[in-house]
Amino acid sequence: MNTIYLDNNATTRVAPEVFEAMRPFFCERYGNPSSIHRFGGAVAAEIEAARRQVAELLGARYRDKNGCATEIVFTSCGTEGDNTAIGCAVAAAKGKKKIITSAVEHPGINHYLENLARRDYRIVRIGVDGRGRLDLDAYRAALDGNTALVTMMYANNETGTIFPVRELCRLAHEAGAFFHTDAVQAAGKLPIDVDEEGFDFLSISGHKLHAPKGVGALFARRGIPFTPLLLGGHQERMRRGGTENVASIIGLGAASALARGNLASEAVALRRLRDGFEQKLLATIPSISVNGDLENRLPNTSSVSFTDIEGESILMLLDQYGICASSGSACTTGSLEPSHVMRAMNIPYNAAPGTIRFSISKYNTAQELDFTAEKLVPIIAKLRRMSPYWNEK
Ligand code: PLP
Numbered sequence: 001m002n003t004i005y006l007d008n009n010a011t012t013r014v015a016p017e018v019f020e021a022m023r024p025f026f027c028e029r030y031g032n033p034s035s036i037h038r039f040g041g042a043v044a045a046e047i048e049a050a051r052r053q054v055a056e057l058l059g060a061r062y063r064d065k066n067g068c069a070t071e072i073v074f075t076s077c078g079t080e081g082d083n084t085a086i087g088c089a090v091a092a093a094k095g096k097k098k099i100i101t102s103a104v105e106h107p108g109i110n111h112y113l114e115n116l117a118r119r120d121y122r123i124v125r126i127g128v129d130g131r132g133r134l135d136l137d138a139y140r141a142a143l144d145g146n147t148a149l150v151t152m153m154y155a156n157n158e159t160g161t162i163f164p165v166r167e168l169c170r171l172a173h174e175a176g177a178f179f180h181t182d183a184v185q186a187a188g189k190l191p192i193d194v195d196e197e198g199f200d201f202l203s204i205s206g207h208k209l210h211a212p213k214g215v216g217a218l219f220a221r222r223g224i225p226f227t228p229l230l231l232g233g234h235q236e237r238m239r240r241g242g243t244e245n246v247a248s249i250i251g252l253g254a255a256s257a258l259a260r261g262n263l264a265s266e267a268v269a270l271r272r273l274r275d276g277f278e279q280k281l282l283a284t285i286p287s288i289s290v291n292g293d294l295e296n297r298l299p300n301t302s303s304v305s306f307t308d309i310e311g312e313s314i315l316m317l318l319d320q321y322g323i324c325a326s327s328g329s330a331c332t333t334g335s336l337e338p339s340h341v342m343r344a345m346n347i348p349y350n351a352a353p354g355t356i357r358f359s360i361s362k363y364n365t366a367q368e369l370d371f372t373a374e375k376l377v378p379i380i381a382k383l384r385r386m387s388p389y390w391n392e393k
Contacts, residue, residue, distance in 0.1 A: 001322040004368045008208075009157050009185060009301060009359035010326055014251065015210035021254035022212070025247035033244055034235065043246055047074075050253025054217045057256035058183075058202060059193030062222055071194075073218045073226075073239045074249050078184035079108035081203025081218035084229045084240075086112050086151060088220060089178040089201065090121065091227040093148035100124045100142050100150045100177070102134055102163070103344035109151055109182055110340075121148075128344050131293045132161035140171060147177040154186035154202075158341040158357055159292030160301030162190070166197045173198065178224070184208055184216075188259035189267065189298050194219050206248060210361070211255035215248035266362050271299040273360055273369055278302055280373035285380050289351060291342075302358045305351035308390040309383040314356055317379045323372050325358050350389060 005013070031040035033047055048068050055061075055069035064070050075081045086109070090099070099113060103125045113123045124142045127135050134152070143150070150172040155162045169179040180201035183192060188209030194202055199219065206215040220226055220239070232241020259266075278290055281304060291303035306314060311327030318325060338352035347355065360369070384390040 004321070004323045004364075004372060006358045006360055006364065006368075006372065007324045007326050008361040008364075009160075009357065011207045011213065012210045012361055013363055014212050015255060015258055017258055018211055018251045018254045022247040022251040025250055030246075033246060034233065047244060047246065047249055050074075050249050050256075053253035053256045053260075054204075055219075057187065057192070057260045058204070058217075058219050059195050059197075060219050061195050070237060071219055071222055073220055073236050074244060074252070075203070075216040075218050075240065076214055076245065077216045078106075078182065078203055078205030078208070080229065081184075081205070081216050082106070082108040082151075082180075082182050083112045084218055084227075085180040085201035085203055085220070086116070086149060087229060088224065088227045089149040089151075089180060090116065092225045093178060096146050096148035096177075098122045098124060098142075098144070098147045100126065100139065100147055100152075100172075102152050103127050104132065104156055104158075104341045105151070105153055106157060106182060106184070108184075109153070113151075128161075130345055130347070132156055132159045132291070132341070132345050133293050134163055134168070136164075136167075139168065143171060143175040143177065145176055147172070147175050149178045149180060151180040151182065154181045154183040154192070155190065155298050156292070156341060157185045158339060159303045159345075160185070160298035160359075161293040162186070162296045162298065165199070169198050185298060185301075188255070188263075189270075189300060191263055194221075200224055206252040206255060209255050209259050211252040212248045215245050215252045217252060262362075267299045269362065270360060273364060273366060274300060274302050274358075276366065277358065277360075277369040277373055278304070280370070281376065284373065284377050288380075291345065291347065291355065300360045302360075304356055304358065305347060306354040306356070306380050306383075307348075307351045308387050309354045309380065311354050311356050313383050314354065314376075314379060317383070318372070318375065321371075321375050323375065325356050327356055 031043045033044035051069045051072045060071045126139045172179040178200045184205045187204040200221045202219040207213040230241045287307040342352040
């Protein structure tokens with residue numbers, strides 16, 4: 001059975017070109033970039049080249065006198081970038097005790113903020129409407145001179161809804177606050193320009209854009225004091241201790257270059273595939289709805305609620321055909337509680353549990369999506385026949 005992988009917001013396949021770029025750094029060019037000898041020094045130069053590739057994807061134009069894109073710090077994942085950015089901002093905003101965020105952030109933000117709440121920080125979570133759009137009036141009202149940081153995601157991992165981050169950043173700066181955006185889902189899918197958009201911090205994760213797991217990057221604007229999360233050696237200009245994950249950093253550089261080169265054409269192709277898939281579902285399955293800001297969402301993401309059934313059952317039946325997707329439930333604990341994103345959006349109680357996220361990539365084909373749409377028709381009909389909540393409408 002072939003796998004049809006429609007869970008690309010969870011993780012992506014490493015692009016073959018990326019894998020090839022990484023290959024020499026395992027058994028041939030395995031030197032430590034911190035070494036004095038040329039064998040290691042040559043690797044350090046490759047890391048700087050990868051740093052420039054990431055900077056180019058993100059629009060970070062600053063280079064130091066050696067041509068290094070020093071505003072980019074390599075991390076181990078998106079979560080580390082998120083944690084580090086928040087830590088840096090609150091340390092730099094000495095004495096200010098308020099942090100503004102949204103109600104739909106990733107746990108990499110939420111759990112770190114919960115920790116800060118225990119240390120006297122006041123966390124203000126701005127709500128969203130039924131389409132996942134931020135309540136801008138509540139945001140404006142929350143901003144004040146005591147705000148240390150605003151951290152708002154660029155695009156939501158469950159619905160793909162894009163926040164107006166440029167405007168949010170401008171307003172944060174007007175209030176004298178730092179601005180961080182978690183761009184883990186946006187990078188490689190949307191054009192990003194940290195210099196034009198004005199962000200102070202932005203985090204990305206390799207494994208969401210066809211680089212390997214275990215590597216990420218944080219953009220941290222020069223001039224803002226940096227507080228490292230990992231204290232150790234002098235790596236990353238003293239901003240992240242620990243010998244670099246060289247091959248993965250090279251991979252992230254290659255993936256960034258690849259994504260940048262094909263951004264616009266890939267977005268068009270992904271949107272066409274995704275929209276065609278949604279149209280098929282809407283035409284063939286009753287009582288479903290597509291979640292998120294339909295005019296302004298990631299081109300690869302489709303969050304669909306199937307009323308009166310449970311997402312977990314849908315996923316299990318899809319899995320029998322080799323189809324991988326994910327649900328909008330926090331089902332890791334065995335509960336079928338809708339996710340915090342679905343709850344924040346007030347998705348109706350009979351629709352939220354049956355929410356499935358399909359997230360596609362450039363490696364998906366129209367045939368795969370047709371097959372999935374076709375198989376969903378009997379799957380949903382079968383589950384609804386078994387559902388105590390479903391009445392043929
Ligand atoms: N932020 C968002 C929006 C995400 O979707 C994810 C991963 O799903 C993360 C952060 C965390 O990234 P990582 O898995 O690299 O820590």
